Amino acid sequence: MTQQERPVSAAVARRAELRERLLVAGRAAIEAGGLSSLKARDLAAAAGCAVGAIYTVFADLDELILAIGAGTLSALEGALESATGDAGAAADELSRLARGYLQFARAHETLWRALFEHRLGGRAVPAWFLEDQNRLFALIEAPLARLLPQEPPAARARLARSLFSAVHGVVFLGLEEKIAPTPAATLDAELERLVRAFAAGLAAESPAAQSPGSCAGSSSS
Amino acid sequence: MTQQERPVSAAVARRAELRERLLVAGRAAIEAGGLSSLKARDLAAAAGCAVGAIYTVFADLDELILAIGAGTLSALEGALESATGDAGAAADELSRLARGYLQFARAHETLWRALFEHRLGGRAVPAWFLEDQNRLFALIEAPLARLLPQEPPAARARLARSLFSAVHGVVFLGLEEKIAPTPAATLDAELERLVRAFAAGLAAESPAAQSPGSCAGSSSS
Numbered sequence: 386m387t388q389q390e391r392p393v394s395a396a397v398a399r400r401a402e403l404r405e406r407l408l409v410a411g412r413a414a415i416e417a418g419g420l421s422s423l424k425a426r427d428l429a430a431a432a433g434c435a436v437g438a439i440y441t442v443f444a445d446l447d448e449l450i451l452a453i454g455a456g457t458l459s460a461l462e463g464a465l466e467s468a469t470g471d472a473g474a475a476a477d478e479l480s481r482l483a484r485g486y487l488q489f490a491r492a493h494e495t496l497w498r499a500l501f502e503h504r505l506g507g508r509a510v511p512a513w514f515l516e517d518q519n520r521l522f523a524l525i526e527a528p529l530a531r532l533l534p535q536e537p538p539a540a541r542a543r544l545a546r547s548l549f550s551a552v553h554g555v556v557f558l559g560l561e562e563k564i565a566p567t568p569a570a571t572l573d574a575e576l577e578r579l580v581r582a583f584a585a586g587l588a589a590e591s592p593a594a595q596s597p598g599s600c601a602g603s604s605s606s
Numbered sequence: 607m608t609q610q611e612r613p614v615s616a617a618v619a620r621r622a623e624l625r626e627r628l629l630v631a632g633r634a635a636i637e638a639g640g641l642s643s644l645k646a647r648d649l650a651a652a653a654g655c656a657v658g659a660i661y662t663v664f665a666d667l668d669e670l671i672l673a674i675g676a677g678t679l680s681a682l683e684g685a686l687e688s689a690t691g692d693a694g695a696a697a698d699e700l701s702r703l704a705r706g707y708l709q710f711a712r713a714h715e716t717l718w719r720a721l722f723e724h725r726l727g728g729r730a731v732p733a734w735f736l737e738d739q740n741r742l743f744a745l746i747e748a749p750l751a752r753l754l755p756q757e758p759p760a761a762r763a764r765l766a767r768s769l770f771s772a773v774h775g776v777v778f779l780g781l782e783e784k785i786a787p788t789p790a791a792t793l794d795a796e797l798e799r800l801v802r803a804f805a806a807g808l809a810a811e812s813p814a815a816q817s818p819g820s821c822a823g824s825s826s827s
Contacts, residue, residue, distance in 0.1 A: 544799070547797075547800050550778070550779040552772075553775045554771040554772050557775065558722075563722065564767055575765070575767075576768075578768070581807065582810075583807055585807035585811070587803045587807075589806050590806070
């Protein structure tokens with residue numbers, strides 16, 4: 386390391402530290418009042434910096450919100466990974482993943498809602514954020530590959546996203562009790578039934594499951 | 607009719623007419639800019655009345671938004687009813703209903719989104735609005751009753767709402783392309799596959815379908 390690099394490194398470290406303080410402040414603001422409560426002025430005050438300093442580490446508030454979202458996805462991934470295990474039947478693992486998703490949404494409701502409320506207004510989602518998403522979907526693709534070994538990877542990728550969307554719909558409307566009173570135990574049971582029926586129906590689609598008597602059993606291996 | 611009733615009737619008619627103008631103006635505002643663009647001042651200007659006059663026909667803007675939502679539900683019901691027919695197999699009808707829901711959401715996207723964005727902030731949803739919702743869910747319960755004849759009505763009602771939520775999740779995230787690029791034909795095909803797999807899986811659950819070889823066939827009749 387040359388002598389000239391020292392001040393540069395110190396500046397880099399200060400910016401990294403400011404970035405972290407802004408992320409913590411932004412996350413706290415979303416948790417307290419939802420995405421709409423995130424204001425540059427309040428963020429700067431909470432992070433102890435000038436409003437303009439925000440834009441030395443983030444291009445705009447959207448980028449900060451995406452970075453907070455990436456943290457939420459990472460926490461979700463951690464929660465779901467601890468719920469997976471490649472020994473069990475595919476339907477069991479899909480059911481564990483759905484249950485894990487519901488538990489995560491319950492435990493981090495405002496941060497989780499912010500993931501879906503935030504819109505980039507026509508700008509493309511950055512590649513690094515899509516990679517974070519794709520790691521999550523890979524957790525669903527793995528049991529689907531065991532359930533449907535002959536499914537082409539592209540179709541399986543779509544299927545994982547459809548199943549995620551379906552589970553998300555049940556969790557989203559269920560937690561909000563938007564269309565019906567939904568006690569926690571009811572929501573748990575309905576989600577379980579949805580995922581089990583979906584997995585059984587998919588297994589029945591596949592050629593391996595067309596032999597008599599195999600539809601209700603463990604066609605995942 | 608007595609002479610005294612004439613002016614009362616005229617006042618009632620004027621209020622009914624103002625109500626209709628406000629609903630038309632509110633619907634147009636939501637269609638143009640979403641739920642957040644609905645402002646009392648703009649509404650009054652569009653309907654040609656004083657701001658205070660709004661509250662002679664609606665208790666508050668929430669009640670006006672609910673009335674607009676009831677109109678959206680009624681239009682959705684009409685669209686779905688024209689897509690049903692009690693002759694076909696249950697899975698076919700569930701698939702037609704899901705397709706009808708997707709088509710309606712595409713054709714009336716902002717009004718449809720407003721149904722789910724609007725929150726009453728702790729107040730109970732009025733009974734007349736729940737009745738409108740329940741008529742919609744009855745359209746799903748009918749084919750489910752043919753698919754699962756031994757399902758108790760309360761469980762079937764929950765199942766109809768879960769299936770609705772799942773379809774809603776796929777439509778909602780798919781139209782927004784929130785988690786993946788979703789061309790129209792892909793979304794159509796994924797929704798179809800989800801509903802077919804769900805119906806086949808549910809049929810496989812039921813005792814009538816446990817006999818060998820019946821899982822991939824028409825256990826709905």
